[in-house]
Amino acid sequence: MSAATVPAAFAESVRRNASRTAVIAEDGSELSYAELDQLRIYAARALLALGVNHGDRVAIWAQNCVEWIVAGLAIHSVGGVLVPINTRMKGAEAAYVLEKSGARVLFCAGNFLGTHYPSLIAAEHWPKTLEHVVVLRDEQAGDTGWRTFMAKADQSHTEEVMKRAAAVTPDDRMDIMFTSGTTGRPKGVVTHHGQNLRVIADWSAHMGLVPEDRYLIANPFFHTFGYKVGWLGSLMIGLTVLPHAIFDAGAILQRIAKQRISVLPGPPTLFISLLNDPARATSDLSSLRATITGAATIAPSLIERIRAELGFKIVLTAYGLTETCGVASMCKVDDDAETIALTSGTAIDNTEMRIVDSENKPVAAGESGEIVIRGYNVMQCYLDDEKATHETIDADGWLHTGDVGILDARGYLKITDRLKDMYITGGFNCYPAEIERIIAAHPAVAQVAIVGIPDERQGEVGKAFVVARPGQQIDSKEFIAWCRDQMANYKVPRSVEVLAALPVNAGGKVMKFELRNLSKAG
Known part of the structure; x- marks a missing residue:
């Protein structure tokens, strides 16, 4: 990979791999590199028609799908800055990211997992910079759908896209990915094209990726694992990308066998689920070649089972x-x-x-x-x-x-x-201060502290220690149900314990190590 910007590197890959299969969707439809390139150009032309300028922020809040990839490539091709948003975020959480990033355009899911995503934003304070919302798939009446968006390509020209792409430099911002901090508010991490492509190249070399590989990506595209060293890195190599929207061990085992998957990275929870699925014993996993895991403590026995029982x-x-x-x-x-x-x-x-x-x-x-x-x-x-x-x-x-x-x-x-209180649930970073800030709005909660505790399947899960307001009682089932309505599912505490008071030091700071010890003792 000699090019140092995404549009240049992708164009280089298209020249080498024009007739090769670039993407296979979950419905089995395929796109060659040449066909994906044409869609990228059309989407880029449509972005120009919306008035997206060099350096403008464009967000994507959707499940893994082909349209996500096309939109991402198009954003990079016009010099835009990609802002991925976690699909598990609720409306207020996503609105904050949109407002903070200054996103002008949002690509989002339509009806996904029983939720209509545009309505989540509409119900909140509308970000002042947001001008357009495009639904990638499963739109409902009143939504601007993907086809309607792509039709706007007729209002601009391919030559302008090529000029914009050529103007992108290695030092231009490639994306702003939001992570949380100890303050409890998400922070936008700014990175450039050149540095990202160097990381991707190094990662791909370690993995030994080759154009003949078929890479199934269950890791979410809003995460660096699914985006940067996922579909983007794969396209730079010239291999075949298979997006997978909803993790289901049985469905993944079927795709491995049917579509001869060779590369399947993921957090430990992914492999535990595959190993524990009854269908594994009768599934053809002989195509599996390479994987990489992390994001949590990994037992040596799990590594051994991934090799011996999954065949990597x-x-x-x-x-x-x-x-x-x-x-x-x-x-x-x-x-x-x-x-x-x-x-x-x-x-x-x-x-x-x-x-x-x-x-x-x-x-x-x-x-x-x-x-x-x-x-x-x-x-x-x-x-x-x-x-x-x-x-x-x-x-x-x-x-x-x-x-x-x-x-x-x-x-x-x-x-x-x-050093920080952050813990990892199923590969997702959880920041107690952020979760505590949300729970503080619960009408029966006077004080709350969140700690991560060990969990066999997820690695770690959150436990809430709460102090009730005078005259109030906290029912654990109702409390957790309330949390599910307020925050992304992976942030929701899996258990709650009501205390008369939280342990604090002389400075009034909650001593979370005592809460962890209390959890172990319990």
């Missing part, structure tokens, strides 16, 4: 953050099984990783401390948040992750804990 020849582990374009460290194909199971590999090429103490001084190999990262993969900034940027990236360019780990003498990373 290559099983790697990795570590990354949205703030590092999704990738910070990876194992290598020739690493031994113990290294792959017990570490997250070494820093990717041309980047640095070290462990520091509380005074920001490097510690010796084998000693525990905060993981810090420096290199081309580190984000440019948090969007419009200079204070948070400087708190995260120090004066010497080191990104402070808030994760605790150990580097062994070989430079392999083992993650042992987190």
Whole structure:
């Protein structure tokens, strides 16, 4: 991959792979690279007709599908900045991201999983910069659907798209991906074309991806795992992408057998579900070749089962953050099984990783401390948040992750804990401060604290410790049902415990380690 912008790199891939199959949809329909390129150009022309300018933010809030890919490529091709939005977000959460990013256009799902997405935004405060909402599929009366949007291509010309694409530089913003922080409000991570494509190339080389691969992507496109090292990286290689919208182990096993899937990355929960599905024993999994997992503590036995029972020849582990374009460290194909199971590999090429103490001084190999990262993969900034940027990236360019780990003498990373309270549920980052802020609006809750507790299937899940308001009672089922109406499903606490008071230190700060200990004792 010699090109350093998405439109240039994709054009290069199309020249090499024009007749190869680029995408296979869940209904079995296929697009060649040449056909996908034509759709990209039409969608880009339609964006120009909507008045999208270089640097404008365009959001996508939809399930994995072919239209997501076309829209993403089109946004990059006109010099726009892609803003992916988590499909599990509720209206208020998505509206905040749209408002903060200044998105002018939103591509979104129509009716998906029993919810009409445009209505979620319409019911909230409409973001002042948002001018157009395009429904990618399953629209209802009154929606501007995908076909209507694409018809707007007639109002502009391919030559203008080519000029816009050629004007994109490696230092232009490629996307703004929102992650939450300890303040409880999502922060926009800004990254550029050039740095992302370097990360993607390194990741693809570690995985040994080749044009003959068929890559099923169940990881959500709004996440770096499904987007950057998912469909985007795949298209740069020239392989075949198979988007998968709703995780269902049985359906995935069928697609593996029918469509000869060779690459299937995902969080540990994906593999646990496949291994536990009764249909696995009779499914043809012989095409599976390579996978990579991470995002949670992984038992060595799981790595062994992924190899032995699912038949993967290559099983790697990795570590990354949205703030590092999704990738910070990876194992290598020739690493031994113990290294792959017990570490997250070494820093990717041309980047640095070290462990520091509380005074920001490097510690010796084998000693525990905060993981810090420096290199081309580190984000440019948090969007419009200079204070948070400087708190995260120090004066010497080191990104402070808030994760605790150990580097062994070989430079392999083992993650042992987190400085921050963030925990990971089924591959999704959960930030207690954000969840606590939402729960604080519950009419019966006086105080709340959220901690992550171990869970066999999800890795970790949230547990809520609450103090009721005077004269109020909190029913656990009603409380959790209320939470499901207010926030993305993965953020919803799986259990709740009512306390007379939360444990606090002399400064009044909740001592969450005591809550974790209380949970273990219970």
